[in-house]
Amino acid sequence: MTTQPETTARLLVTCPDRPGIVSAVTTFLYHHGVNITELDQHSSDPSGGKFFLRLEFQTPNLDISREALLRAFGDVVGQRFDMDWRINFAADKPRMAILVSRHDHALLELLWRYARGELPVEIPLVVSNHPDLRQAVEGFGVPFQHIAFSAETQQAAESEMLAALDGKADFVVLARYMRILSGDFVQHYTSRIINIHHSFLPAFPGGDPYQQAYKHGVKLIGATAHYVTAELDQGPIIEQDTARVSHRHSIDDLKRLGRDMERQVLARAVRWHVEDRIIVDGNKTVVFS
Amino acid sequence: MTTQPETTARLLVTCPDRPGIVSAVTTFLYHHGVNITELDQHSSDPSGGKFFLRLEFQTPNLDISREALLRAFGDVVGQRFDMDWRINFAADKPRMAILVSRHDHALLELLWRYARGELPVEIPLVVSNHPDLRQAVEGFGVPFQHIAFSAETQQAAESEMLAALDGKADFVVLARYMRILSGDFVQHYTSRIINIHHSFLPAFPGGDPYQQAYKHGVKLIGATAHYVTAELDQGPIIEQDTARVSHRHSIDDLKRLGRDMERQVLARAVRWHVEDRIIVDGNKTVVFS
Amino acid sequence: MTTQPETTARLLVTCPDRPGIVSAVTTFLYHHGVNITELDQHSSDPSGGKFFLRLEFQTPNLDISREALLRAFGDVVGQRFDMDWRINFAADKPRMAILVSRHDHALLELLWRYARGELPVEIPLVVSNHPDLRQAVEGFGVPFQHIAFSAETQQAAESEMLAALDGKADFVVLARYMRILSGDFVQHYTSRIINIHHSFLPAFPGGDPYQQAYKHGVKLIGATAHYVTAELDQGPIIEQDTARVSHRHSIDDLKRLGRDMERQVLARAVRWHVEDRIIVDGNKTVVFS
Amino acid sequence: MTTQPETTARLLVTCPDRPGIVSAVTTFLYHHGVNITELDQHSSDPSGGKFFLRLEFQTPNLDISREALLRAFGDVVGQRFDMDWRINFAADKPRMAILVSRHDHALLELLWRYARGELPVEIPLVVSNHPDLRQAVEGFGVPFQHIAFSAETQQAAESEMLAALDGKADFVVLARYMRILSGDFVQHYTSRIINIHHSFLPAFPGGDPYQQAYKHGVKLIGATAHYVTAELDQGPIIEQDTARVSHRHSIDDLKRLGRDMERQVLARAVRWHVEDRIIVDGNKTVVFS
Known part of the structure; x- marks a missing residue:
């Protein structure tokens, strides 16, 4: 895959499971010019269980700043689904x-x-x-x-x-x-x-x-x-x-x-x-x- | 997982990779009352490669008939992304x-x-x-x-x-x-x-x-x-x-x-x-x- | 390997480890016309430990009866090395x-x-x-x-x-x-x-x-x-x-x-x-x- | 196991298979004060096949020099069974x-x-x-x-x-x-x-x-x-x-x-x-x- 560390980011989500989460997350990212390259999800139980999501995406065409992306994701998607979430950028190497x-x-x-x-x-x-x-x-x-x-x-x-x-x-x-x-x-x-x-x-x-x-x-x-x-x-x-x-x-x-x-x-x-x-x-x- | 074979279905997709596919597919299914319980995707190359998708979903609250779902998916999503796709219902056991x-x-x-x-x-x-x-x-x-x-x-x-x-x-x-x-x-x-x-x-x-x-x-x-x-x-x-x-x-x-x-x-x-x-x-x- | 179940036998031995055991066992069997086809041994500690031996051997040219072999092995080898031993003949299928x-x-x-x-x-x-x-x-x-x-x-x-x-x-x-x-x-x-x-x-x-x-x-x-x-x-x-x-x-x-x-x-x-x-x-x- | 590299040696043998090989090898070593700590053998076919043997033994009580052991093994056992053999001493580290x-x-x-x-x-x-x-x-x-x-x-x-x-x-x-x-x-x-x-x-x-x-x-x-x-x-x-x-x-x-x-x-x-x-x-x- 021709993904670049400089433009790779990852979203991790934990929240109560309910319909519409993946649709909301992927539509939000799509509208901001992001290309999703990996998506994994898991549900401990589709009725009343916990939902887990990992998305890897590419940001060369991101239409807002990273800070704005984080803020907007929290406002638009995170709060709506009561998410525990974080986005990491691969360029920021963990210590x-x-x-x-x-x-x-x-x-x-x-x-x-x-x-x-x-x-x-x-x-x-x-x-x-x-x-x-x-x-x-x-x-x-x-x-x-x-x-x-x-x-x-x-x-x-x-x-x-x-x-x-x-x-x-x-x-x-x-x-x-x-x-x-x-x-x-x-x-x-x-x-x-x-x-x-x-x-x-x-x-x-x-x-x-x-x-x-x-x-x-x-x-x-x-x-x-x-x-x-x-x-x-x-x-x-x-x-x-x-x-x-x-x-x-x-x-x-x-x-x-x-x-x-x-x-x-x-x-x-x-x-x-x-x-x-x-x-x-x-x-x-x-x-x- | 409390999924039931009677209400389980699976979508398989192959198409040219481009942004927006997952958003379109999951939004379509969400709007028809479907709950996605598994989602796997793979891209041979995010720029110009092939995209593969498998979705497992539950249909107890499907708002249209199975036949209508198939027809609508082809019309609304399949054609737009030039998809080779199929939906199988687990209740129809393969022979x-x-x-x-x-x-x-x-x-x-x-x-x-x-x-x-x-x-x-x-x-x-x-x-x-x-x-x-x-x-x-x-x-x-x-x-x-x-x-x-x-x-x-x-x-x-x-x-x-x-x-x-x-x-x-x-x-x-x-x-x-x-x-x-x-x-x-x-x-x-x-x-x-x-x-x-x-x-x-x-x-x-x-x-x-x-x-x-x-x-x-x-x-x-x-x-x-x-x-x-x-x-x-x-x-x-x-x-x-x-x-x-x-x-x-x-x-x-x-x-x-x-x-x-x-x-x-x-x-x-x-x-x-x-x-x-x-x-x-x-x-x-x-x-x- | 062209071994035959009818003429295959196995010896299992546990005894205190000391020099000369393998020499005594294999020389005894050789002198009675037996051909050894597998030999495995293990010592928990060469000085003062326990010695374990498994021999698989072929008896088409055995020069005495099975009963005599068992008796002679006990008298000649088993007692000398204080062995816990048994010989099984593959023809006698275990139940x-x-x-x-x-x-x-x-x-x-x-x-x-x-x-x-x-x-x-x-x-x-x-x-x-x-x-x-x-x-x-x-x-x-x-x-x-x-x-x-x-x-x-x-x-x-x-x-x-x-x-x-x-x-x-x-x-x-x-x-x-x-x-x-x-x-x-x-x-x-x-x-x-x-x-x-x-x-x-x-x-x-x-x-x-x-x-x-x-x-x-x-x-x-x-x-x-x-x-x-x-x-x-x-x-x-x-x-x-x-x-x-x-x-x-x-x-x-x-x-x-x-x-x-x-x-x-x-x-x-x-x-x-x-x-x-x-x-x-x-x-x-x-x-x- | 309390074996010491300084007193550990290994014998490798390839020769035509026939009865009596293990008995001859182990009896020879026993008579020279050697204690066998590992023995593995393999036969490609007990009638007319090739026989392979690996012995690991301890030499603290060896009753002759290493050179004499090598010479005697060749004369007494090696020639008799037409062996291709070698003995290595673990103290001589390979380069x-x-x-x-x-x-x-x-x-x-x-x-x-x-x-x-x-x-x-x-x-x-x-x-x-x-x-x-x-x-x-x-x-x-x-x-x-x-x-x-x-x-x-x-x-x-x-x-x-x-x-x-x-x-x-x-x-x-x-x-x-x-x-x-x-x-x-x-x-x-x-x-x-x-x-x-x-x-x-x-x-x-x-x-x-x-x-x-x-x-x-x-x-x-x-x-x-x-x-x-x-x-x-x-x-x-x-x-x-x-x-x-x-x-x-x-x-x-x-x-x-x-x-x-x-x-x-x-x-x-x-x-x-x-x-x-x-x-x-x-x-x-x-x-x-």
């Missing part, structure tokens, strides 16, 4: 901060894709509770900040992190960050913190999932990317995958195979977040992938 | 004829799903070039007809089959039918004959694909469901899948594993065809699954 | 009883494979707590027995089932049998009852796993075949698989997709059991597949 | 040279795994026909050499490469090296050059496989790792994988998804080669993975 501990595989996967131009984001900052990965991060031209984090210093550490991220990050990725963040921290980035957990949740929440998988003798191991909420490993699931294992695999083998899965699953989840493909619906997600 | 030789796995998979109510079709007839499967077919309450087919009798056999199917079948499934049909036969059911081929096409077209796979030492075997055209094993691909194999697998093992894949791949392809999810675009398919 | 409730998909999958000659078993009996499936089962030439089962009648029902199976069944398959069997019943068939559970255990044990999966918004659903122990859904896992789902799938869709997975996973587990490929090791399995 | 053009994803995947200690190899040299990747390679502490390669300079370029590799490389990986090597070059490294091809061979050999896949409308794209022979894209297949695609994917999307697969497939193939898990059998491979 992604990364939190990491010592395992570097998930972090490096994101940095490599970023360096290759595969991930349309800016990366203002990587924060770690260990100093080890400074060189690896700075080699990509990305700033690194070490903020120690222990049970006693949690509050101070989180304050320092919030200050470091403030005004710089639109969303945060936990690329194997091994500290549990407080509900207080999390609420600053509701539905904007993505975590990669190394099991197919809800199996094996909490610590050491590969040891648990080994002990249970499961024949599949998994990885799960999800939005972080105040409840540990309970947030809305974005993406999951599994790989076959057998009695021949040691715990170290599970970890090695798991790393490959974590990298792939997290990369997909981040890509979908950045392309505005995810709508959070309570403890679940609608992913228009 | 599926099956052609089969001696292998029964693909045939039985379809009959079982039909018997269980998983496949919304009627099955007026199973035709075979062997008499062997009569009892198995009739046990499902489905008529069986044996029509012999050899190189010398091909023309007569095809005439007999066309007569048997005429007015009874909306589409035809080749559930491991091991005779090659003439271009003449095929053109009676353009984009309406589904074949299951036992390899991941375009690898291993023609006969004995498992022997070929074994000889090549591939690490994956596959199955492909496609629409039949006059060129053998070249028609538009609907669905494919693969399974891992190794040096431990004999040709018989490949056939056994392959049968499971053929059953699943064919069942998915038939389901999508029946639910009006497939649009043929030259030698390719758009599948809104 | 598989099936317990089922109302869902027929897992039952039919096994009966179809049996009818096609894909499963080398005899099926002496299908028992159900509902009368519904009598005709379907008897159509395959397999005896069917209805034994009602409720909370009040559990003890009597289990006694009746044990009596029906006694001397007739080598192992039992629960093909979606929806009653929980007592520990008392289970211990009659230790490591010889295979259950198919409709989730990727240990996620979603107990009832209604598809509803739970839907509620959690997981992106994968699964199926698990395991040996039954006194603890519900906790027995050693034999095989698992998963399928991708999304927000578009209703609970009914999950059930439909799940049925296909249950059929495949159970069929694989039963095949491996019948081919003597599984050794139970505490709450885990070694599967030489 | 892997990499050839690459401009695409860096396959190269970087190998370098990252090497840097992380996941790949037990030494990397003496990366050679490229473009200067672009020098900095990326040298950043891993690996020497980089630019050797230009065009149709006219092919002979000189290959001579320069052979000189650069001579005495330094045990095997060569083509990590998206876009030049076709002559049969003359290839025969210096028979069964020791691994290539990653970006399709599921034998479909789409030669150039531009993603364009071909797009044109054919396949629903799966693939990647294949294989040993290089004089015939382009025809060498023995080591590993393959596929990923689902649809009408929504542009050629660029196929390339992006393909890159992820190529990285994974090549990494698995290299790992198996390095762990002596692959035996080439004519135009096929036996992979004891």
